[in-house]
Amino acid sequence: MRIVVLAGGLSSERDVSILSGSKIAGALRDRGHQVVLIDAFMGYEEEVCDIDSLFEQNYDFTDHAAIGTEAPDIEAVKKSRRNQSQVYFGDHVIDICRAADITFLGLHGGEGEDGSVQAALKMNGIRYTGSDMLGAAIAMHKGITKGIFLNAGVPTPHSRIFKREFMDDESLDDWGTFPCVVKPCSAGSSVGVQIVADREQFVAAVGAAFRYDDDVLVEEFVRGREFSVGILGGKALPVIEIIPKSGWYDYANKYQEGATEEICPAELDREIAEKMQREAEHAFEVLRLKVYGRVDFLLSNQNRFYCLEANTLPGMTPMSLLPQEAAAAGISYPELCEKIIELSLKK
Numbered sequence: 001m002r003i004v005v006l007a008g009g010l011s012s013e014r015d016v017s018i019l020s021g022s023k024i025a026g027a028l029r030d031r032g033h034q035v036v037l038i039d040a041f042m043g044y045e046e047e048v049c050d051i052d053s054l055f056e057q058n059y060d061f062t063d064h065a066a067i068g069t070e071a072p073d074i075e076a077v078k079k080s081r082r083n084q085s086q087v088y089f090g091d092h093v094i095d096i097c098r099a100a101d102i103t104f105l106g107l108h109g110g111e112g113e114d115g116s117v118q119a120a121l122k123m124n125g126i127r128y129t130g131s132d133m134l135g136a137a138i139a140m141h142k143g144i145t146k147g148i149f150l151n152a153g154v155p156t157p158h159s160r161i162f163k164r165e166f167m168d169d170e171s172l173d174d175w176g177t178f179p180c181v182v183k184p185c186s187a188g189s190s191v192g193v194q195i196v197a198d199r200e201q202f203v204a205a206v207g208a209a210f211r212y213d214d215d216v217l218v219e220e221f222v223r224g225r226e227f228s229v230g231i232l233g234g235k236a237l238p239v240i241e242i243i244p245k246s247g248w249y250d251y252a253n254k255y256q257e258g259a260t261e262e263i264c265p266a267e268l269d270r271e272i273a274e275k276m277q278r279e280a281e282h283a284f285e286v287l288r289l290k291v292y293g294r295v296d297f298l299l300s301n302q303n304r305f306y307c308l309e310a311n312t313l314p315g316m317t318p319m320s321l322l323p324q325e326a327a328a329a330g331i332s333y334p335e336l337c338e339k340i341i342e343l344s345l346k347k
Helices: 014-030 051-056 074-080 093-098 116-123 133-140 142-152 199-209 251-255 270-286 321-328 333-346
Strands: 002-007 034-039 102-105 159-163 180-184 194-196 215-220 224-232 235-244 260-263 292-300 305-311
Touching: 002 014, 002 093, 014 034, 014 333, 034 051, 034 093, 051 093, 102 116, 102 333, 116 133, 133 142, 133 305, 142 159, 142 215, 142 270, 142 305, 180 199, 194 199, 199 215, 224 270, 224 321, 224 333, 235 270, 235 321, 270 292, 270 305, 292 321, 321 333
Parallel strands: 002 034, 002 102
Antiparallel strands: 159 215, 180 194, 180 215, 224 235, 224 292, 235 260, 292 305
16 A cells, blocks of 8 residues: 655644654554655655655655654744745645555644644545544644533533633633643643643743643643543543653653653553543544544542543654553554554545
8 A cells, every 4th residue: 555654744743743653654664555754844855756756665754863852943944944935735745645545644733633734635635544624623722622521521620711812911810720730722742731839820831821822721730640541443442541750741751761651551440441431432522533542631639530632643652652552452553553544544
């Protein structure tokens, strides 16, 4: 099968995406597929683009650099592109994708996960993996997700949305619960997220979050344990527990080897684990997601669990949660990649 793996892009999760994409491409090549790994934003910058040759040589755009402790400088990435147009897709990306049997979305965050790329691919007759543009757009915005969870009875922490356009000196007085968590509504990998203890920290954190998004979610802090549940084909995989060795599960702890311990299957009471799995399937359904994803939870010290959000293009790096959960269910990494393609071709 001819497969394009799209990675990179322009989100704050660009480096994570590149590592995910390289891992996916390698696994699919090992299974005998012809795979082109290409940066969605950089594209193929050579003047002559022989698409058939790219598949035959298993073209790969990257040297698979490691993920740093901080999000990449996106403005520097933009300046490094030879074609300085404002178009998101780099040279020849759409043509290369059209020549494939399917495009595997190795993108994370930004346009790759908010439905924009999905819409563009659909308009060009290109088949792609994962949720469609509607589900992706819904799940990407934490505020919209919260509203759907509340309407559908999915347990979730108390929260409030602050919008840049309606902010004034008194707006922040509407929130008075501390500690709390401040999050940009449409960023991933914990970029821009802060846990704050008092009003002074809260005001600063909201201002910082507005650097990433026009909408900011403020959520009550739930003290307890953190879990995630992968979904494949609408069915929950084993629950995984996430235990940072210091601090909380921020960008650095997510991607630096040895910074976080993951236990899968999680050491949980069976009834709680099964309820969490069913609620993950429920959340996946009400958000109108397809094929695969990941739903994140907190379990309070009183053994009440809360659903935080869903991820429509979960990480596929060596340390990512979904591959670990699949492995616990007896699904190897290459099998997982092929299963995602199989299910996506049926949607």
